[in-house]
Amino acid sequence: MWKRKQRPEDTTQGLGNGSVYQLISRFADCLLRQDPSISNLVRPLDRQLIQTLKSILISQTPEQWERSIEKQLGSDRTLVDFVINYLHYIAGVELINEGDTTQTPDLHDANFDLLLNVYNPAANIFRRADAAFFTIPIQLLSHALVNLAITADRSKQSNKNEKAGEAARQMTTTLGISCIDRSPEEPSKRRAAFSLANGLFKIYFFLNNMRLCDTVLKNTSNVIDQLETHYPKSEMVTFYFYLGRLSLYQRRLHEAQHSLRIAFDLCKTESWKNRRLILIYLIAASLPLGILPVQELLVHFSLHEQFGPVVQSLRTGNWPMLAHALDVNMEWFRYRGVYILLREKLEVICWRNFFVIAAGLRNGRRGMRLSSLTCVQIARKIFMEDTIDAQDIESMACSLIDQGYLKAYVKLGEMIVFGPTLPQIRNVGLHLAESHPARPALTHSGITSAPMSAQNSQDMPSKSNTGFSIKGAGKLQDAKRFS
Known part of the structure; x- marks a missing residue:
């Protein structure tokens, strides 16, 4: 190298x-x-x-x-x-x-x-x-x-x-x-x-x-x-x-x-x-x-063309737009061996963020209820797919609950009831990572730069049609991530 x-x-x-x-x-x-x-x-x-x-x-x-x-x-x-x-x-x-x-x-x-x-x-x-x-x-x-x-x-x-x-x-x-x-x-x-x-x-x-x-x-x-x-x-x-x-x-x-x-x-x-x-x-x-790069970082390293649309789509939970952004630069991602990884992992994150935005979830709020009918209507608009029905929505919600991305339960044919806490993406599957054999680790006191940033005010996306505010990067270990 x-x-x-x-x-x-x-x-x-x-x-x-x-x-x-x-x-x-x-x-x-x-x-x-x-x-x-x-x-x-x-x-x-x-x-x-x-x-x-x-x-x-x-x-x-x-x-x-x-x-x-x-x-x-x-x-x-x-x-x-x-x-x-x-x-x-x-x-x-x-x-x-x-x-x-x-x-x-x-x-x-x-x-x-x-x-x-x-x-x-x-x-x-x-x-x-x-x-x-x-x-x-x-x-x-x-x-x-x-x-x-x-x-x-x-x-x-x-x-x-x-x-x-x-x-x-x-x-x-x-x-x-x-x-x-x-x-x-x-x-x-x-x-x-x-x-x-x-x-x-x-x-x-x-x-x-x-x-x-x-x-x-x-x-x-x-x-x-x-x-x-x-x-x-x-x-x-x-x-x-x-x-x-x-x-x-x-x-x-x-x-x-x-x-x-x-x-x-x-x-x-x-x-x-x-x-x-x-x-x-x-x-x-x-x-x-759930850790997103700031736009300034992407521009500085000439990566905004490849990752900019991906990051924006991930913020809003828009999977069709994200898939298109990956496919446009498919050869670029494939050459670096990350195309399949991003296709696999980011679709799940998009669906998780879709439910978060649709229900207006925030940590500390009382359990929010999202009717299956309302969720279907929102999903059809965002995913631009008229064949999505309540069964699709409920199946995806159950999958996310099972993987630990959501705290909720599904009342079949009626609604999804969300709990008062919202799991952070970075902590999902952490117990599985800890079960692997230990790899070399380095704690270096000189590490001060922060290549990535996240939501500056909330631990989850707010219900909005615009992108989320990013105010630069503090120390990564102290910053709140897009969870």
């Missing part, structure tokens, strides 16, 4: 005028002394570094490199294989500019295969007990492996996605090594855990294999308590973004809304594209919970 930014310092410093022998000596010295500065040389997507190393390597043949590497690293075959394969990767890789479609799939496959040959011995180095110094290089190699695998698979017309699957198999082992490290000293292999987890999430979402995402969560369960204190904010944002999307896919809406809200609030304000991407899924998780 987010691209790793290169370090500001020049990683090619001191390399430009060197020889192949000096370059190999630098690799050997860093590896044998277990020097973390090896990460300045192992940057498989750093174009400037790659070009500098290419210019050095062309002065000798690969056979000459290999003899020099074996001479300097001795009998440690793992280190020898790593350096040899990495230099072969540098010499052979041809990085393509993003969006360039002129290159053949064979070139993308070749790039991935070259890096995979590097990753295997690198993972064996990382497996060693004293290899904490290799944490940053394994993160950079894993990040590159994910990108090259997905690029290679996307360049083909096949749906096999073999490269992404192979990358996931390699990285799963590396993630396990990172998460089980018990060394109390820093640097620790555990510092690679969430970088690797985010890479695996990216692959599994690309493969549409959500089942394996739970395996990633299990592997990271013993380091989740350190996420807030020991890991970069960028990794936290990405982790909670994928965690929220996974919960949304599994219809765990409360957990999805919580995780995506954290990701949105922790994401930098200047990262407009990333915040917009998070917000799309945050809105999709929030609408079925």
Whole structure:
């Protein structure tokens, strides 16, 4: 999702005028002394570094490199294989500019295969007990492996996605090594855990294999308590973004809304594209919970065209208008995997809001009575369907009562009698959410922004033909929702 930014310092410093022998000596010295500065040389997507190393390597043949590497690293075959394969990767890789479609799939496959040959011995180095110094290089190699695998698979017309699957198999082992490290000293292999987890999430979402995402969560369960204190904010944002999307896919809406809200609030304000991407899924998780975005937010992130009509229809309980709003942008919603979710969940909310508006319900009022005949007349006007009858209305009311959206009882053929309390949408089904196995949670004191807002005065819609007043967003946890 987010691209790793290169370090500001020049990683090619001191390399430009060197020889192949000096370059190999630098690799050997860093590896044998277990020097973390090896990460300045192992940057498989750093174009400037790659070009500098290419210019050095062309002065000798690969056979000459290999003899020099074996001479300097001795009998440690793992280190020898790593350096040899990495230099072969540098010499052979041809990085393509993003969006360039002129290159053949064979070139993308070749790039991935070259890096995979590097990753295997690198993972064996990382497996060693004293290899904490290799944490940053394994993160950079894993990040590159994910990108090259997905690029290679996307360049083909096949749906096999073999490269992404192979990358996931390699990285799963590396993630396990990172998460089980018990060394109390820093640097620790555990510092690679969430970088690797985010890479695996990216692959599994690309493969549409959500089942394996739970395996990633299990592997990271013993380091989740350190996420807030020991890991970069960028990794936290990405982790909670994928965690929220996974919960949304599994219809765990409360957990999805919580995780995506954290990701949105922790994401930098200047990262407009990333915040917009998070917000799309945050809105999709929030609408079925009765939490509505303010218009200003939709306009700021250029989402008013897609979500504006949906929100307005949901406020007034107008299902035909809402269904039309979803269908107009069907491909947009389907591409993001939320179309079916919104169709399923928002129809129920529309019917609930229809009864609330028709009966003029407010918390604390005495039980209101709504005659079946009156309800049918209102429903036919709003839903623009002349075939709606009392049986349809009573069946829907019974369904909403059973699900917990209304406190009422139905007197068949006569009326619906509503209780004095109106259940809040966000609390409906909460007991079911709590019964699921616990997911990682983060309480961050710095969360102050509020991407969503709700009714500013009432906990339910008033009986009105106009939209409901929204006066901006306060803190989400303190705001009253459209319940």
